[in-house]
Amino acid sequence: MKAKHILLTAIILTFGLSATAGAADGKKYRWRLAETWGPNFPIFGDASKNMAKMVKEMSDGRLTIRIDSANKHKSALGIFDFVKSGQYQMGHSASYYWKGKDFNTMFFTTVPFGMTAPEQYAWFYYGGGMELMKETYDKYGILSFPGGNTGVQMGGWFRKEINTVADLKGLKMRIPGFAGEVLAKLGASPTNIPSAELYTALERNTIDALEWVGPSLDLRMGFHKIAPYYYTGWQEPATELQFMVNQKAYDSLPADLQKILTIAMKTAAYDMYSQSTHENGVNLKALQTEYPDVKIRTFPQPVMNAIREANDELLAEFAAKDEETDKILKSIQRYQEQVRAWTKFADQAYLESFESNE
Template structure:
């Protein structure tokens, strides 16, 4: 009788466990994502849409993500706090926008005179970069993921030519991240303005110059109508956007959905890099053919040298003031020495040896 009862009890427990698993497998998890960008924003917003679609398909409909653009949540540079506080479960933004709140976030977007996109991806995935980023964000109940790279960004649109370091004095320029601090050291006034307000700020002389991305997004913004001097880049050689997730919310989901979300983010990030590259190539041809008044410029050697010196001084100051900053900076610099040697004989070597053929 006891044996029979135990068997029945075990059977009942098995049925309950199976039923619970079936219910869990059928449960739909609904997440909210806040993005820094406006609705239907090209390339950046496309990356978010791709991620949401892939997460839905791979989870067989168990993972639904609602996206609120900046016009909805009204805080384009507040995504960090929106996700940290739990008002949103996920975010898509850029790490360096939050350097005023958490200074060590700025190193994970891009650094002046730093790594290009393949080098930076290698550092993040195989050089310890992701671990360092995790440490910085863990203190704020956040889990960070790479969110798409623009590749090398252009140096910006200027109303007037930059012929010397003196021309940077009192120049009011939209430029975020570490590069803004570098320019400030040389007498410029860096400001950060939401994407949707950039053209108006330039048109109304609120700023004298701005950098945005590159041909992939700049052409449609119309900056060339106001500021004809288009300078090559130095400040953002590999601008990585980011997805962030509320840690507590993430951990409440089944492990398979956590894995699906991570894969969807990684695939969307890769797709954005390729999409950005393709759009830049296409729009660059359009600029050359349809807008001959755009004057493509390289900053004078004197200016580049001054920017590099200011950048090096700032890195030393940051490292001396903050042990975590020192750890990140050291990691990036050591990895770049290693990976750049290979870039020089592979990518750069290929371009040099085939130039002019």
């Protein structure tokens, strides 16, 4: 056997094996992800870690993703730009943080009085939501995916009880974003304050109320020690975090790694909803056991109705201004009407059947 033939055999053997491993071209991809959260931030930070771990294990190390928390990249709300520019291949954040750049990004996180998490996942994956999100983000060269759901967020911690719509007038409340604008229509003074200063602001009456997340993340903030009323939620019924991927970086991956990445993001998002449900249950129990004086309240129906009307008016104003906004809101509203009819007969009727007639 001549050397040339042996070399040829070697090449064939090599390419042969390469072919059985398919897209496994032997190339290793080392990516970086920038997240909005600080290091070891519970639940939210677990979602990005869970995703990166799944990708590494499923790809047998061919794609690894290093996670930089906000303490490292120093720009909690710079994630959109990091991913757009390709400085980071990926980001983990929330779509509504980009409403200043593109108003329509807001609707892919949650909408006040909008869908619950199971309803919203049905909309994303079977009701056209993913397609609308793609249209919105395509112009920035960013692929956007669900990144983990908190479940229904609580309405917030209040130092005084809210009995009438008049009680909202002049109320100084930390409630950022769209929900703040809704309350402003009813005379409240919404404000945003960095998380590290929230406790002191509430303690010193700089603010009268604040909303954060839910028992899962609120307890560590200590608000229950200084605000006796904890209200149920309306403003963020199904907050979905966001994974972002730079389109060019995504295109550079072989097809199997693209699939591994996409499914790892999807699973990590669903998992975070399960984890949030768990942590809310555990921490609500701890709250009620250790702080039995905290009063969990639902806003009186006239207050809820007034807030919902203000919300509907505001959304209608925005829809009238922009064709794409109108298209997205119509999709959400029509889908919600359809799926909610089901939720009422299914989950709601079931949950209510536990109230005894005593």
